[in-house]
Amino acid sequence: MMRWYKTVIACGVIILAGCAVGPDYVRPNIDVNDEYAHSLAADRSAWVPATPLGQATDQWWQRFNDDQLAHWIQELFEHNQNLAQAEARYRQAQAALGQARAGLFPTLDMGASGQRAGSGQSAPTNQYNLNASVSWELDVWGRVRRSVEANQANLAASQADLAATRLSLASTFAQSYFQAKYVRAAQQLYDQTIAAYERSLAMNQQRLAVGMVSVADVAAAQSQLENARVQRLALDRQWGQLRNAMAVLLGRVPSHFALQADAVFSALPSVPVGLPVQLLLQRPDVAAAEQRMAAANAQIGVAKAAWLPNLSLSAQGGYRSGSWSDWISVPARFWSLGPALALSIFDGGARTARVNEAMAAYDAQAAAYKQTVLEAVREVEDALVQWHGLHKELTNQQRALDAARVSLQLTRNQYEAGLIDYLSVVQVETNALNAERAMLSLQSELFIAATKLMTALGGQW
Template sequence: MLNPTKNILKASVAFALAGLLGACAVGPDYQRPSIAVGANYKETKGWTQAMPSDTALRADWWRSYNDPVLDRLMDALLAANQNIAQAQAQYRQAQALVQSARAGFFPILNAGLSATRSGGSGSSGGSGSGLSGSGSSGSTQSSLTGSVSWEPDLWGKVRRTVESSQAGVQASAADLAGTRLSMQSTLAQSYFQLRALDAEKRLFEQTLAAYERLLRTTQNRYQAGVAAQADVAAARTQLENARTQALELNWQRAQFEHALAVLTGQAPSGFTLEPAQTVGKVPDIPLGLPSQLLERRPDVAGAERRTAQANAQIGVAQAAWFPDLTLSGNAGLSGSQWAAWLGAPISFWSLGPALALTIFDGGARESKVAQARAAYDAQVAAYRLTVLTALQEVENYLVQLRVMGQEQVTQDRALAAARESLRLTENQYKAGLIDYLSVAQVETTALSTERSALALQSSRLVASVQLIAALGGGWQASQPSDGQPVDSQPANK
């Protein structure tokens, strides 16, 4: 006679294997949303394209500025920036969610051990004796149980959940790269603005020294009777105004220094950056093609992965329409004495499949599917908007840098003319041909032109950093064959 336990077990296993072999993941398979990005950038006209051996941006893009201090600050930022540390922790959290989702592929095993002491009491008495007595008895019942439960992924709900979680990890990796790039860009911009203030302070030092010499010259001329007292007052006014403007630069530089301290994970009180003699030079920036932004911009890559994540959630919601199959088994030992367990057979067991299907839920499943589809449509729109915004940013910084390069040429000519005009005017004043008010006007114009030239140089450096960040900063989205996301941004070198 056949053993019914074996029959049930064989039937359950056969049913599960047949279901797994014929199973398919419900829900739409993901396709990246299409969007026209163009073959080339519009604002590359007149742009001098770099032609290095490696035409792509490097991940350590800041080294193209050839500034050792900037390199050192970037190293400190990658090691201690708290925004990056927070994004890294969120990335690890997303990785843990994938492992949690994958656990749905495996059975759940449980074990239990219990001991129960029970007893009762009673009384009896003889009418003749007039005596009463009481007695009690007790027993201990011990049990050892084990159970296994497995829900085969017949309709792909677990697979879609894992797919969604993996896309979430890849989006989190892009977020981490985006945070890193944002912090690097902020540091570089702050650094170049601080260096521009250093140059402006040196300009004011030279200007103040020249104003002091002119004030002494004017005082001497006044004492000699060849200059009016108004000239002395005008020279002193100009000197003190310049001193006031120079003092304003101190707090501006201090704030940038404090910002650099926080970006590198340090307290502002313990961070000092010595002045430098140069502002920097705009490097050649390789552009690539607009289509490359889909892989090189972390925010674009993250938005695309979140679209895939939302697509997988549609399948998760649709799987609720299908029945759930659960295979479960229980077995255990039970006895009043532990020693009896050594030779006792299994005291109890149960084994069998269970099929569950929701018949009516008031439209809850239908609404969840509709919600998942709407969330997917919203994420598609967000992805396309992110791509368009990325293209807009690149075009904006391209035209900004191109026009600023043209402005630099005209500004240099204006600066040369202002310096020559100042030299001639000062000579005329010393020769007694003009009064000091004429000199003061030319000096004010020359100082303003010098500051405009420095501001333009600083703006070009900042815009170049913004363009590099808009191009993705050398980051490249990558996905190996096992489906695990990879953050291709290299570690600090």
């Protein structure tokens, strides 16, 4: 037995000293710049060091300083069903890793049986068995280790998928929330506008009665009022659709969800004017794509290990007897111990095909990783274009709104003085209303753009 013990120790040393077949994973180089094309002049003092994926604790939505939004996003994380699916897939990956690691250890089996048999004229006999067996496939060539490596990468990819799902759901909800604030502000604007139009219609009807205006002025006022009411009803429809979408994100039935969003926009969060491309390491979809590439790389080693012989050690022992009284006596004991070496000589090219398949799978994952990085850079560039562009639009829109308000006041004064007809007033009031609504829309779009930029950067900057 001492010789076998030394043999096992020697085999263990071989395993520890041996190298796993197949290529070791190396991250491929991707040619990206240190700056985004649409960022402003770099202000390095505004940069914040990126935290590796899995260690990020920044709750980006807190930057909006909106308690209602923060409360709902926390509820989303607790009850959203898409997130529950992603968490379940992560637990599946954990279990798969545990199964792969089990291949590094021996297996122990035990069995017991009893039977009574006879034939012809011979008397029946009893047979009782109690046995235990140990088997261990030595991972000399690293097949199991490569399998563990692949499952570890798949687990990391699943963790990144979970983070990506959380980020995407929170981003979608925040954008819907800011859209709801715009709709609420627009509803209030139209409520005030409709009230003013109703007063104008009543005034024109009174003037028509005394012959001060024509029927055309009353018709223009009536048409203006009804158009405003139609727009107000359209806003109610948008509000209902946003409520339904946000309710489902929170894991609720829409009829059990009361959408509460005021018309007040808080201050925009500050954004660094210079943003390093390295922050893309924060993006969970990039991390997931890389981990799947690493898993595919490890599978090449698993496939190549099939060309090499399998070395296993096994031991078996127990008791076998025809009567209970002699079951555990020395003559009834039996044991066996020995190594086994197995190697496939010919398989019709199956192993070669599996290696080629694994290499092709790696190439596909490598291409997917590079494409994910390119798409991530594009999303950040798009978000920066939108962010900077909306700021410029907001400045110009404010000038247009100020001018529209002045024009409206002057036009109303001219109408009161009898210098122009009401059709001229309607046109100016319509322009002013459109300017007011465009201003509200730009404010909402800026908050949505900030959300998209934070999301494109992986939830942190």
